[in-house]
Amino acid sequence: MLVTVGYLRPSVSDLEDAMSNDRDRDQDAVTAGDSQRISLSRRDLIRISGGTALAVVALGAIGVSGQESAPASGDQLAGAAGTAPYVPGARLRLVSNSADLLIQDGSPNWWLSPDIWAVPGTDPSGAPGTPAAGDFAYVWARVHNTGKDDVAGVQVRFYWGNPSVQMLYSTLNPIGTAQADIAAGDTQEVLCLVPWHVVTVNNGHECLVVVATLPADPPLPDVVDPVGYPNVAQRNLTLIDAEKSDFHLTLTVSAPPRQDKTVTISSQVGGRLPDGTLATLGLKGRRANPKPIVQVGFSPKPITDPNQGVGDPQLEISVPAGRSVPVYLTVRGGTTLAADEYQLVEVLERQDQQVLGGISFTVVAS
Amino acid sequence: MSSTPMAVQTRPFAVEPVTNVMLPDGVFDNALYKLRIACHYTNTGTTDLTNVSLYLESIGDPGIVVTGQTYTFARIPAGASVLVSWAADFQNATPGKPLVSFVAKADGFTSFRTIRQIFVSQTRYNSATDTYSITVPEGRLDISNVTVIPPAPGGWWPGPKPGGDKQSPWVGPYVPTGMTMVWVPNPAYAGIHGDLPFADPWYKVLAWLVFIIAALVGIIAAAEGSGTFNLGIEGTFDDTDPGLDISCCTPASGVGSDGTSVAGVAGVIATAALVVALADSADPYWRGQAATPPAAGELTTSERVNARWTLLDEPRAGKAYRTQVAWDYERTTTGASYHYGVTEEQTNIHVTKEVKVVTPDTVTSSGSLWVQAVFTRPDSTVFSGPDLYSFALFQAPQGLFFLVPLTDDGLGFDQRASDGTYTGGLNLREAQAVLKQAGQSTTGIWKVYVFGQDVNRVAPGTPPEIAAQTIGGFFVGSAIQITFDPNLPCPLEAQGTIKVI
Numbered sequence: 001m002l003v004t005v006g007y008l009r010p011s012v013s014d015l016e017d018a019m020s021n022d023r024d025r026d027q028d029a030v031t032a033g034d035s036q037r038i039s040l041s042r043r044d045l046i047r048i049s050g051g052t053a054l055a056v057v058a059l060g061a062i063g064v065s066g067q068e069s070a071p072a073s074g075d076q077l078a079g080a081a082g083t084a085p086y087v088p089g090a091r092l093r094l095v096s097n098s099a100d101l102l103i104q105d106g107s108p109n110w111w112l113s114p115d116i117w118a119v120p121g122t123d124p125s126g127a128p129g130t131p132a133a134g135d136f137a138y139v140w141a142r143v144h145n146t147g148k149d150d151v152a153g154v155q156v157r158f159y160w161g162n163p164s165v166q167m168l169y170s171t172l173n174p175i176g177t178a179q180a181d182i183a184a185g186d187t188q189e190v191l192c193l194v195p196w197h198v199v200t201v202n203n204g205h206e207c208l209v210v211v212a213t214l215p216a217d218p219p220l221p222d223v224v225d226p227v228g229y230p231n232v233a234q235r236n237l238t239l240i241d242a243e244k245s246d247f248h249l250t251l252t253v254s255a256p257p258r259q260d261k262t263v264t265i266s267s268q269v270g271g272r273l274p275d276g277t278l279a280t281l282g283l284k285g286r287r288a289n290p291k292p293i294v295q296v297g298f299s300p301k302p303i304t305d306p307n308q309g310v311g312d313p314q315l316e317i318s319v320p321a322g323r324s325v326p327v328y329l330t331v332r333g334g335t336t337l338a339a340d341e342y343q344l345v346e347v348l349e350r351q352d353q354q355v356l357g358g359i360s361f362t363v364v365a366s
Numbered sequence: 367m368s369s370t371p372m373a374v375q376t377r378p379f380a381v382e383p384v385t386n387v388m389l390p391d392g393v394f395d396n397a398l399y400k401l402r403i404a405c406h407y408t409n410t411g412t413t414d415l416t417n418v419s420l421y422l423e424s425i426g427d428p429g430i431v432v433t434g435q436t437y438t439f440a441r442i443p444a445g446a447s448v449l450v451s452w453a454a455d456f457q458n459a460t461p462g463k464p465l466v467s468f469v470a471k472a473d474g475f476t477s478f479r480t481i482r483q484i485f486v487s488q489t490r491y492n493s494a495t496d497t498y499s500i501t502v503p504e505g506r507l508d509i510s511n512v513t514v515i516p517p518a519p520g521g522w523w524p525g526p527k528p529g530g531d532k533q534s535p536w537v538g539p540y541v542p543t544g545m546t547m548v549w550v551p552n553p554a555y556a557g558i559h560g561d562l563p564f565a566d567p568w569y570k571v572l573a574w575l576v577f578i579i580a581a582l583v584g585i586i587a588a589a590e591g592s593g594t595f596n597l598g599i600e601g602t603f604d605d606t607d608p609g610l611d612i613s614c615c616t617p618a619s620g621v622g623s624d625g626t627s628v629a630g631v632a633g634v635i636a637t638a639a640l641v642v643a644l645a646d647s648a649d650p651y652w653r654g655q656a657a658t659p660p661a662a663g664e665l666t667t668s669e670r671v672n673a674r675w676t677l678l679d680e681p682r683a684g685k686a687y688r689t690q691v692a693w694d695y696e697r698t699t700t701g702a703s704y705h706y707g708v709t710e711e712q713t714n715i716h717v718t719k720e721v722k723v724v725t726p727d728t729v730t731s732s733g734s735l736w737v738q739a740v741f742t743r744p745d746s747t748v749f750s751g752p753d754l755y756s757f758a759l760f761q762a763p764q765g766l767f768f769l770v771p772l773t774d775d776g777l778g779f780d781q782r783a784s785d786g787t788y789t790g791g792l793n794l795r796e797a798q799a800v801l802k803q804a805g806q807s808t809t810g811i812w813k814v815y816v817f818g819q820d821v822n823r824v825a826p827g828t829p830p831e832i833a834a835q836t837i838g839g840f841f842v843g844s845a846i847q848i849t850f851d852p853n854l855p856c857p858l859e860a861q862g863t864i865k866v867i
Contacts, residue, residue: 124465124481152421153434178424179434181471188477193426193465
C-alpha cells in the first residue's frame with residue numbers, strides 16, 4: 001500500500017530505469033540524510049521574490065496506488081476518463097485504431113511533462129510561464145501521433161488538480177477540451193481556450209493533467225496514470241506567492257486501514273532539471289547551483305514564526321492504522337542564488353529503508 | 367516549413383441552422399440553443415494551397431459545446447475565402463466574448479492557428495411585464511412597449527406543424543414600429559459614454575437581435591417543435607401600432623415545410639426596419655449620451671430610449687427605403703435626469719444597385735443545377751469573397767426546396783475566387799433520392815431564389831465607436847419581399863428558372 005502524499009506506483013522496470021536516469025542526473029546532488037534516490041518524486045519550483053521573500057510554487061506530481069482506484073462516476077468522467085478498471089503498471093494503451101497518441105512524460109520525472117505548459121495572462125499565444133494565484137492562464141499540450149494512421153477529431157481534455165491528494169479523474173477539476181487532427185508521425189500543439197482560473201489550493205501546489213483520446217477509444221481508469229498511459233501526461237506548475245517569506249507545504253502521511261505505519265521524512269538538496277523542462281517553467285538558461293543553499297525542515301506542528309527555524313532535517317512519523325498525520329514542510333533561503341541559477345530540493349519518504357515516494361522543488365531567485 | 371497561410375480574418379458569425387440566416391452582426395444568443403459558428407477562412411498567401419484541412423480547435427466557454435468536424439479541400443486558390451461552419455450548442459453559454467481557435471494545415475506547411483472572439487448574449491422574456499431582456503457583459507437592455515405591423519389575418523402557412531397541428535397559422539412576420547428600450551449599464555459609469563455592448567455594435571443591434579430571435583423562435587417551433595430554444599421566448603407581439611390600420615402580407619404560395627429559410631429571411635427583413643429607423647452612423651444611445659453630459663461625480667445608472675417610427679416605404683431588402691422616426695433619450699444618473707429628443711428621417715443604407723442572377727436554361731436530370739449571382743453596390747463595386755454570406759434555394763417543380771451555399775471561392779461550381787460572382791450548384795442525382803422520397807419529380811421547371819447578407823468585416827482592434835458604425839446581417843439581396851397589402855402574398859420572386867429534362 002502506497003501511502004503519504006500519494007504517488008503513482010510504477011512498475012519495477014520503471015523504477016529501475018528512472019533511478020538509473022536519476023543517478024546520471026544527480027551526480028552533483030548534495031544529500032542531507034540517506035543518499036538513496038528515487039524516481040517517483042514530485043518536483044516543485046520555489047521562486048524567491050525580491051531577494052528575500054519566497055514565492056512559491058510549482059508542482060508536484062501525484063499519484064495513487066493501484067488498489068486505491070475508484071469506480072467511475074459523475075459528469076467529470078465523461079469522455080472516456082475514469083470508467084475502466086485500473087491496471088497497475090499498464091504498459092499498453094488500448095486504442096481504437098492504429099493511431100497512437102502520445103503526450104510525453106517528463107524524463108526522468110514523469111510528472112514534469114515537457115508537452116504540457118501554461119501561458120499566464122490574457123493572450124493564449126503568449127510566452128510560457130508560471131501563473132500566479134488569482135491569474136488566468138491558458139494551457140497547451142503537445143500531442144504526438146506515433147501510429148501509422150492519420151487521425152481527426154482527437155479530443156484533448158485539460159484538468160487541474162491538487163497533487164497532495166489522490167489523483168483521480170473524478171476529483172480533478174476540468175478546465176476545458178480541444179480537438180486536433182494529427183497526421184501519422186506528426187505532432188500537434190493543442191490549445192485549450194477555456195481560461196484556467198488559477199486558484200490557490202494546497203499552498204499553491206497544483207498540477208495539470210492532459211488526456212488525448214479518440215472517440216472510439218476504450219475508457220481510462222479513474223486513477224490518473226501517466227506512466228501506464230502514453231496518451232496521459234501530467235505537469236506540475238509553479239504558482240507565485242510573492243508575499244511569502246518561507247515556503248510551507250503540508251504533507252499528509254496516511255496508514256493503511258488495518259496496519260500502523262512508521263515512516264521517516266528527510267530531504268536532499270541538489271540536482272538538475274532537463275533543459276526542456278526548464279524552458280517551459282520560464283527558466284531557460286538557468287544552471288543548477290551545486291552547493292546546498294536552501295534550508296529544508298519538517299515539523300509535526302505548523303511553523304508560523306520564522307524565528308522558530310525551519311524544523312528538523314529529518315522526522316520520524318508514526319501513523320495509526322487508517323489514520324492520517326500531517327507533516328509540515330518549510331523551505332527557506334536561496335537568496336544568495338544568482339539570477340541565472342536554481343536549486344533542486346527533494347523530499348523523501350522512507351519506511352524500513354525503503355523509499356516510498358518523494359517531492360521535488362526547484363528554488364530560484366526571481 | 368512555414369506556417370499554412372490560412373486565416374480567419376474577421377469575427378466568426380452566428381447562423382441559425384433551421385432557417386439558415388445569419389443573426390444580426392453575427393452575434394450568438396443562448397436563447398437559441400442550436401447555432402452554427404460560421405466564418406470565412408482565407409488563403410492569405412500568393413499561391414494556391416493543396417490538401418487543406420480546417421477545424422475548430424477550442425472555444426473559451428465550456429458552456430458552448432461544439433461538434434467536431436474537419437473540412438478538407440483539395441485546393442484553395444490564392445486569395446480565396448472558403449465558408450465553413452461548425453454546429454454548436456449554446457444552451458449553457460455565458461454572455462461574453464469567448465475566444466475561438468481554428469487550425470489550418472496544408473501540404474508543405476506546418477499548421478497555423480487563428481484565434482478570434484465571438485459575441486454571445488442572453489435573451490429572455492418576462493411574460494408578467496411583457497418585457498424582453500438581453501444581457502451582455504456591459505449591461506442589460508430591456509425592451510417593452512413594442513408596437514408592430516402584424517401579419518395579415520390568417521397568418522402564414524409554412525406547412526404542417528409537429529403534432530399534427532395543421533390548423534394554426536404560423537406567426538409573423540412582424541414589422542416593428544416602436545419600442546421602449548432601457549439600458550442598465552454594468553456597472554454604472556461616469557462620464558459621457560458608457561461601454562458599447564461587446565465594445566462593438568450599437569445598443570440598437572441588441573434590440574434587433576431580440577426581434578429576430580422572437581421571429582426565429584416561431585419558425586423553429588413550427589418546423590421542429592420546442593426544445594431547441596428558451597421556452598420563455600415568444601414569437602408573437604400583441605400590440606399593434608395604434609396609428610396603423612394595415613397589416614403585413616400573407617406568405618407566398620408554395621412555401622412548404624422546407625421553406626423555413628424563406629420564413630427566416632422574411633423575419634430578418636421585417637425586423638431590420640428597426641435598425642434603419644435608428645441609424646447606423648450613431649444610434650439614439652450614443653447621440654443621447656453625447657447630448658446629455660452628466661455633472662461631475664455623477665454615475666449613469668440607466669438610460670431609456672422611447673422610439674416610434676413610420677415606414678414611408680415598404681421595407682424591401684437591399685433598397686433605400688425610408689423611415690420617419692422620433693425618439694426620446696433619458697439619462698438617469700445618481701444625481702439627476704437628462705433628456706434629449708430627435709425627429710428625423712432615416713434611410714436604409716444596406717442597399718444594392720443590382721442583383722444579377724444567371725442560371726442555365728436547361729439541364730438534364732443527370733446533370734447539375736447551378737446559379738451565379740452578382741451583388742452590385744450603389745457605387746458599382748461588387749460584393750466579393752467574404753463580403754457576403756449568401757445562399758440560394760432551388761425549388762423543385764412540385765415545391766420541395768434545396769438550399770445551397772453561394773460562394774466566391776473559386777471552388778466547385780465557382781470559376782474564380784473573389785471576382786464578385788457567388789456560385790452554387792445542386793447535383794440532381796443526389797437530389798433525386800430526396801425528391802423520390804417526397805414523391806416528387808426531378809423533371810420540370812425549377813425556380814431559383816437568391817439571398818445575400820452582408821458580413822461585418824471590421825478588423826479586430828478597431829475602436830468601438832468606429833466598429834459600431836458597421837453592422838452586418840442585413841439582407842442586401844433577397845428573393846422575398848415584405849409588402850403592406852394584406853391581400854397579397856409577400857412576394858417570393860424567383861430570380862431564375864431552370865428546365866430539367
